[in-house]
Amino acid sequence: MMLPVIVTRPEPGNAATVARARAAGLDAFAMPLFAAVPIEWRPPDAGEYDALLLTSAQAVRLAGSGLDRLVSLPVHAVGAASAAAAEAAGLRVAATGTRDAQALIDAMTSSGKPRILWLCGRERSDFDARGARLDALPCYAVDPVAPPAGWDRLIGDSAVILAHSARGAARIATLTEGRRGRLSLVAIGPAVAEAAGEGWAAVTVTDRPEDAAMVTAAYALCQKAQK
Known part of the structure; x- marks a missing residue:
């Protein structure tokens, strides 16, 4: 079963990332935490x-x-x-x-x-x-905006969360406090990964600051989870 991929960036980038992820075969969910x-x-x-x-x-x-x-x-x-x-x-x-x-x-x-x-x-x-x-x-x-409906359900089990900014990563960290053990994070850079804190099941830092690299990293994590 494919892990859900949680996209947290604000619109209009959120929809673009979700579309890219779904085109790659991922089970992506739009969960913008900012506007x-x-x-x-x-x-x-x-x-x-x-x-x-x-x-x-x-x-x-x-x-x-x-x-x-x-x-x-x-x-x-x-x-x-x-x-x-x-x-x-x-x-x-x-x-x-x-x-x-x-x-x-x-x-x-x-x-x-x-x-x-x-x-x-x-x-x-x-x-x-x-x-x-x-x-x-x-x-x-x-x-910041309130987490959309479905947020608690999605982070309650194994999932991949995308963090496109350091500020976004810090918000994600706050909203997943005590619940990160089964969550994997994809960060768009080292500073973003640092802002997300510790305790994640896995952390992947992309090799370039691009959305395509984020989706590629998420795909790799999902494939690994299926093995």
Whole structure:
């Protein structure tokens, strides 16, 4: 019997992940624990910056018309989804990071001290700018919502849970306290795995920050469980 795969990221990414997982033959369930919403923001003068950093496709989806004032900036995006969202919005993607945000920032600052505008969420991680200018500008918020109906049933037995962010992993950890012994976690990066805490039946960290890698890892865990 195939293990259920629990997808916790906010929409619209949740539906995309569920569809990808089901196409791979997995028994995937949409269990978003957050909702992403736009917040008021004011775009700065693009001439004050050398690059635009995007660590989530949500920033592009929820930025609104203010994004038009930043089209002159080359985009450095974490993951293929962020890069694709940027290109679809008419932005020019100069680099796509295949690891985490810190690795991309390290690459951006390895040969100079660029002025980086980071279009991000209201709640965000801290990164080392390596002496460069890194200005965080929130344009959206990701707010927690009550677990959907069926959450308690799904985590009450063996299952695979996907964690797409450190904040999401921390929420998952809170909601599975004392019940992780039969649950396996797929984390999109090392920091995400760390935020999820200990006590899991298994933890898999993807080799790249992409949804496809998450589904591949979940598939491997489900196949292993069937043997």
